[in-house]
Amino acid sequence: MQQDKMENILKDLYELDPSLRQYGDKLNVLLQKLLESEPDAEADDRFVAKLRHELVTHQTKQTFLNSIFNMNKTPFVAVGMVMTLAIVITASIALVNLPAQKKMTKLVSIYAPSAQQTVELAANAFGKLSLGGQNILNKAPMPSANLPTSEVARSAIDAIIPEVGFGGGAPAAPGSVATKMMADVSGMPYYNYQYNLVYAGDDFKITDKQMPVYRLSADENIIKAVAQSVLSADFGFIDLSKFGNASVGSMSLSQGQGGYNIYLNFDQGRISLDKNQPYIAYAEPSIACLGSDCKRGGYPEQTYNQLSDGELIKIANAFIDKYNINKTAYGAPVVENGAIVYPVMFDGKLSYDFGGYLNGMRVTVNSMDMSVQSISEIINPIFEKSNYEIETDFNRILKVAQMGGFNGGFYGAAKEGESLNLGTPKYVYLHQYDYSTNDGRVRELYIPALLFPITDLPKDRYMYQTSVIVPIAKDFLDSYVGNGIGVPTPLPMPYTTGAGSSEPGVVSGSPGSGVVYPDAPINY
Amino acid sequence: MEEDITLIEASQNGDNNAFGELYDKYVKSIYKFIYFKTHHKETAEDLTSKTFMKAFENIKTYQAEKASFSVWLYKVARNTVIDHYRTKKFDVNLDDIWNLSDKKNIVIDTDARMKMEQVREYMQELSAVQREIIMMRVWQGMNYKEIAEVTGKSEANCRMTYLRGIKILKDKVPFATYLFFLVQYFK
Numbered sequence: 090m091q092q093d094k095m096e097n098i099l100k101d102l103y104e105l106d107p108s109l110r111q112y113g114d115k116l117n118v119l120l121q122k123l124l125e126s127e128p129d130a131e132a133d134d135r136f137v138a139k140l141r142h143e144l145v146t147h148q149t150k151q152t153f154l155n156s157i158f159n160m161n162k163t164p165f166v167a168v169g170m171v172m173t174l175a176i177v178i179t180a181s182i183a184l185v186n187l188p189a190q191k192k193m194t195k196l197v198s199i200y201a202p203s204a205q206q207t208v209e210l211a212a213n214a215f216g217k218l219s220l221g222g223q224n225i226l227n228k229a230p231m232p233s234a235n236l237p238t239s240e241v242a243r244s245a246i247d248a249i250i251p252e253v254g255f256g257g258g259a260p261a262a263p264g265s266v267a268t269k270m271m272a273d274v275s276g277m278p279y280y281n282y283q284y285n286l287v288y289a290g291d292d293f294k295i296t297d298k299q300m301p302v303y304r305l306s307a308d309e310n311i312i313k314a315v316a317q318s319v320l321s322a323d324f325g326f327i328d329l330s331k332f333g334n335a336s337v338g339s340m341s342l343s344q345g346q347g348g349y350n351i352y353l354n355f356d357q358g359r360i361s362l363d364k365n366q367p368y369i370a371y372a373e374p375s376i377a378c379l380g381s382d383c384k385r386g387g388y389p390e391q392t393y394n395q396l397s398d399g400e401l402i403k404i405a406n407a408f409i410d411k412y413n414i415n416k417t418a419y420g421a422p423v424v425e426n427g428a429i430v431y432p433v434m435f436d437g438k439l440s441y442d443f444g445g446y447l448n449g450m451r452v453t454v455n456s457m458d459m460s461v462q463s464i465s466e467i468i469n470p471i472f473e474k475s476n477y478e479i480e481t482d483f484n485r486i487l488k489v490a491q492m493g494g495f496n497g498g499f500y501g502a503a504k505e506g507e508s509l510n511l512g513t514p515k516y517v518y519l520h521q522y523d524y525s526t527n528d529g530r531v532r533e534l535y536i537p538a539l540l541f542p543i544t545d546l547p548k549d550r551y552m553y554q555t556s557v558i559v560p561i562a563k564d565f566l567d568s569y570v571g572n573g574i575g576v577p578t579p580l581p582m583p584y585t586t587g588a589g590s591s592e593p594g595v596v597s598g599s600p601g602s603g604v605v606y607p608d609a610p611i612n613y
Numbered sequence: 614m615e616e617d618i619t620l621i622e623a624s625q626n627g628d629n630n631a632f633g634e635l636y637d638k639y640v641k642s643i644y645k646f647i648y649f650k651t652h653h654k655e656t657a658e659d660l661t662s663k664t665f666m667k668a669f670e671n672i673k674t675y676q677a678e679k680a681s682f683s684v685w686l687y688k689v690a691r692n693t694v695i696d697h698y699r700t701k702k703f704d705v706n707l708d709d710i711w712n713l714s715d716k717k718n719i720v721i722d723t724d725a726r727m728k729m730e731q732v733r734e735y736m737q738e739l740s741a742v743q744r745e746i747i748m749m750r751v752w753q754g755m756n757y758k759e760i761a762e763v764t765g766k767s768e769a770n771c772r773m774t775y776l777r778g779i780k781i782l783k784d785k786v787p788f789a790t791y792l793f794f795l796v797q798y799f800k
Contacts, residue, residue, distance in 0.1 A: 098751060105776045115783050119735075120751070123782075126732040127752045130648035132641050136658050140640070143662075144669055145633040 095120050134211045135473060139306075142208050207474045208306060214475035215304055215523070218536060219568035282502035286491045286557065289544060290513030293483050295561065299476040302562060303435050303518065303535040305358055306471040315340070315355065357531060363463035364455070396456050398424040405429040405452040408461040418470035419449050428453050433520070433535065435472075440518040440535050443495060445556035448520035472535075478563045479537060486559050486566070490514075490541045494557040495569055501552060509546075511557060514539035519560045536560045617682045624672045632669055639683055640665070642753065643690050649748050650694045660697055664690040684762040691763060735785045742766075743778035750775055 098120055102109050109116065316337045320329045342351040344365070351362045396404075402422050409416060409431075419431035420439060425447055432449035433440040440448040448466075455462040480486060490511060493499035499509070519538040522531050538560040546552050560566060617638075623631035643664060648657040667689050668675075675685055736744055745764065749755045757775075761768045 094754075101750075102776070102779060105772055109780075109783075112783055116779070119779070119782050122732055122735075123747075123751050128648060128652055130645040130657075132644040132661070133654070133658070136661075137640055137644075140658075140662050140665060141633055141636055144636055144665060145629045147629065147666075147669060 091124055094124065134214050138208045138210050138473070207303070207472045210473050210475040212299070212476040214473070215302060215534065218302065218477065218534070218562050218564035281500055282505050282507065283493070284499045284502045285506065285508040286493065286499055286511050287508050288487055288491065289510035290541070293514060295479060295481045295483055297479055298481060300479050300537040300562070301435070301474045302477045302537065304473045304475070305468060305533040306473050357533065358469055360467040361463070361465040364460065396454065396459070401429050401454050404454050404459055404461060408452070408464070414464070414467055415470055418468060423447065433518070435518055435535060438516050438518055440520050441538070441540060441558055442520050443558060445540065445554050445558055480561050480563045480566050486539060486561055489559045489566070489569070490539070490557045494559050499554070499557065501550065503550070510544045511541040512544040514541045517558065519558055536562050536565055618677055621672070621675060621677065621682060632672065635682065636665060639686050642683075643686055646687060646753060647690055647694055649752055656697070660690070660693050664693045667693065680762050684759055687759070687763040735782050738781055738785060739778050743774055743781070746771055746775045747778050
């Protein structure tokens with residue numbers, strides 16, 4: 090192709106000046122050099138798609154005027170329209186002349202769509218999906234060796250307590266549903282053998298060869314606009330405006346006692362908030378005071394209210410509506426482990442994490458005063474979408490499911506040989522963090538997956554996981570099969586040979602008893 | 614170009630999707646054009662955005678009888694790049710990235726810089742206009758009519774400028790390089 094191009098250029102030059110023919114060899118050299126030095130100037134697909142979206146949804150003042158005056162409305166409605174128009178034009182003119190801080194408000198509102206928006210990209214636009222760099226155990230609680238039973242259960246529960254935001258989030262409030270749950274469940278035994286997972290569902294066929302992977306869009310304009318707003322402020326003791334081209338990674342705001350802390354993570358495009366707890370200082374503030382007679386500052390003791398799921402959802406909805414939190418990315422709320430979850434949805438399918446828990450906006454309610462305690466994972470519902478090849482061999486996927494999915498094992502059996510049934514899977518999306526981007530920003534992917542429900546959950550023990558999820562994007566599955574299977578699973582908990590429970594796998598006995606470390610099973 | 618006219622008329626009547634289709638057709642070539650003048654991805658993206666936003670905002674002023682839509686877009690892009698370098702307030706008159714000495718504090722993509730180095734000494738011998746016309750002809754494959762409309766010169770002038778530029782470059786090819794390629798050719 091380069092040769093054809095050179096020939097055409099030469100032909101053109103000889104037509105302009107036939108005497109150049111005698112320099113044909115030199116011209117060949119020159120043109121070769123010129124063509125080789127052509128910069129690689131292909132526009133990035135994401136940039137192209139994003140700019141297109143901005144252009145197509147852009148509305149000029151003129152377009153707005155046209156849409157008003159071209160509407161076929163009765164006169165009394167037209168009067169209202171003219172009045173609205175006057176207000177809008179005035180506001181638009183005023184906004185143009187506002188300083189940077191107020192322009193940012195308008196900029197942000199442009200980028201918050203009224204419905205979930207997706208920007209279509211070319212296939213495989215997010216690069217190779219792979220396990221490398223993924224925090225697959227992010228949400229899936231694993232039993233931790235060397236902890237006593239109740240602590241194991243507690244650590245599993247802690248792993249599923251809703252996140253309340255990064256850096257400074259409050260723990261579950263006293264009297265909240267979450268703390269009550271911890272108290273109830275920690276009494277249940279937890280076992281450490283692996284279950285055999287047996288497929289008991291219907292015949293299942295995967296017919297689509299490609300399915301979309303979604304990625305939460307990271308909008309650089311907002312972080313630059315916010316940074317500009319801060320940089321242009323006059324602090325008096327430092328000139329921040331000299332730090333041009335800065336962008337904001339994160340920011341936190343606080344309303345003080347009784348109000349909310351708000352955490353804005355611009356890198357990931359999400360907001361969390363949690364309520365400040367009131368603090369009461371007692372007359373004797375000495376922290377060195379020991380013993381039951383000492384009074385110390387602490388939370389007031391109150392009883393909590395038992396709230397139904399419906400009541401919890403009502404409180405959450407009221408808060409979300411009051412603060413105009415955009416719900417368009419989410420499905421209907423459900424109560425899961427004491428939190429009200431608004432699950433992210435794509436194409437009618439719910440989004441989960443590896444542990445089988447719904448992924449989405451989480452609201453916790455303080456059931457003492459029945460107010461919203463925290464909300465995490467509030468996102469701006471703009472996503473990028475790119476098709477990826479799907480694994481259509483159901484048996485291959487089933488094999489991974491029967492091994493407990495990407496955890497490499499499904500623990501909790503009281504003894505070896507216990508089995509659980511996997512039911513017919515359903516299509517879902519698996520939420521994953523992608524650390525592989527080269528701009529230092531963690532991105533969030535939603536990968537097509539199959540969720541296999543466990544249909545015969547035992548009632549006599551705590552089950553930290555009630556389903557198995559297997560992502561079916563081929564890239565991702567291939568990378569797991571290459572890296573995950575065959576790796577020895579974590580050591581089961583040690584048990585003692587002293588007095589106490591004779592059940593293997595359940596830690597008991599007093600300190601000083603012989604401690605036995607069972608052989609680690611290896612899965613293939 | 615017939616289909617362009619339909620889309621342009623629809624855009625001028627407020628159909629944003631029609632403008633989107635025009636955008637699909639020309640965005641990559643406009644981006645390339647701007648990238649050849651800036652050699653920096655983020656700058657090229659920024660200026661491409663500005664180009665299309667300007668085109669979108671001013672679509673009603675476009676007149677098909679005066680120039681083709683692609684030429685009109687290239688003109689907007691060219692002016693956007695010129696404005697970009699002029700507002701940077703360098704102490705030299707900077708038309709594009711080739712004018713730049715290494716001491717200037719401008720970001721260039723590493724890959725582009727390496728490729729640029731191969732031909733920098735040649736390209737810097739040319740005037741900005743000669744350089745621009747050669748890039749449009751050799752790298753972008755534009756014909757003389759299009760080049761003339763974008764640059765605001767006559768077709769004849771563009772041909773002569775291009776020819777003179779190539780002749781200057783031809784004389785710059787070092788004898789050693791010429792010999793090397795000659796040997797490769799006859800191997």
